[in-house]
Amino acid sequence: MPAALELALADLLPLARLDDLVARALEEDRGAGDLTSDHAIPPDARARARLVAKAPGRLAGLVAFTRVFEQCDPTCRVQLEAADGDTVAPGELLAVVEGGARALLLAERTALNFVQRLSGVATATAALVVRAGGRARILDTRKTTPGLRALEKYAVRCGGGENHRFGLFDEVMIKENHIDLAGGDAESVTRRVRAGVGPEIKMTVEARDDDEARGAVRGGADVVLLDNRTPAAIAALLPELRALAQTCGRAVEFEASGGIDAANLEDYAGCGIDRISIGAVTHSAPALDLSLYVEPVA
Numbered sequence: 001m002p003a004a005l006e007l008a009l010a011d012l013l014p015l016a017r018l019d020d021l022v023a024r025a026l027e028e029d030r031g032a033g034d035l036t037s038d039h040a041i042p043p044d045a046r047a048r049a050r051l052v053a054k055a056p057g058r059l060a061g062l063v064a065f066t067r068v069f070e071q072c073d074p075t076c077r078v079q080l081e082a083a084d085g086d087t088v089a090p091g092e093l094l095a096v097v098e099g100g101a102r103a104l105l106l107a108e109r110t111a112l113n114f115v116q117r118l119s120g121v122a123t124a125t126a127a128l129v130v131r132a133g134g135r136a137r138i139l140d141t142r143k144t145t146p147g148l149r150a151l152e153k154y155a156v157r158c159g160g161g162e163n164h165r166f167g168l169f170d171e172v173m174i175k176e177n178h179i180d181l182a183g184g185d186a187e188s189v190t191r192r193v194r195a196g197v198g199p200e201i202k203m204t205v206e207a208r209d210d211d212e213a214r215g216a217v218r219g220g221a222d223v224v225l226l227d228n229r230t231p232a233a234i235a236a237l238l239p240e241l242r243a244l245a246q247t248c249g250r251a252v253e254f255e256a257s258g259g260i261d262a263a264n265l266e267d268y269a270g271c272g273i274d275r276i277s278i279g280a281v282t283h284s285a286p287a288l289d290l291s292l293y294v295e296p297v298a
């Protein structure tokens with residue numbers, strides 16, 4: 001695994017939390033025991049499992065895949081032939097696991113669920129990063145599977161994307177509901193929140209119109225989110241907003257979101273925006289087609 005991804009995973013999901021997540025996923029599948037394998041497979045039988053790609057994509061989740069097998073059989077041997085972040089091709093061997101046959105069958109579905117789901121997120125992200133062509137950065141959102149946020153955000157990084165805030169606690173994001181319920185306009189609410197959290201907390205402000213975008217810049221936003229705008233409208237407004245940020249003596253980034261997909265991404269990436277956030281990379285990414293072939297070992 002590349003060092004940057006290893007650090008990303010450790011930052012998002014320490015090993016103890018990953019092990020707890022894996023244990024709960026296994027318990028969901030195992031319950032009181034594997035009725036089929038426990039009665040069909042001799043307790044001392046050995047097996048080998050090969051993880052093989054059946055479709056092209058970007059790999060993510062091998063750490064979780066490995067921990068599933070290690071929890072089911074602490075003596076198993078896992079040999080990784082690829083790494084998270086790798087681009088894989090159909091027929092490519094990704095991993096080999098050898099251990100107790102019952103344990104491998106117990107781990108099989110849960111391990112595949114993790115690596116297929118996360119590789120799907122990484123693959124979807126990578127496709128959008130390629131379309132953006134380095135002109136704008138691709139970010140995820142909080143539209144994640146409950147309980148899997150850390151792993152899905154890690155998968156976004158495996159695909160070459162970046163993470164928006166992890167939750168409600170690590171960054172400020174003032175949305176239209178906050179402005180409406182707080183009373184006042186975008187600038188006054190932004191100033192109020194900035195005064196409350198201090199200068200170090202990153203703050204994103206969603207702007208519904210040009211006036212709110214200007215107010216967000218003046219109020220102290222680090223990122224101004226231009227939601228549901230056309231690329232042409234964004235391109236027309238950005239020079240004014242960047243000049244205003246320079247006048248305020250602050251670095252401000254500008255983000256586009258809402259209705260952006262593979263079909264129109266290149267238009268948005270070319271309009272001068274810094275970042276594009278797309279919830280679909282997590283909430284709508286199809287699983288990558290991978291197979292686990294299990295065979296007996298003498």
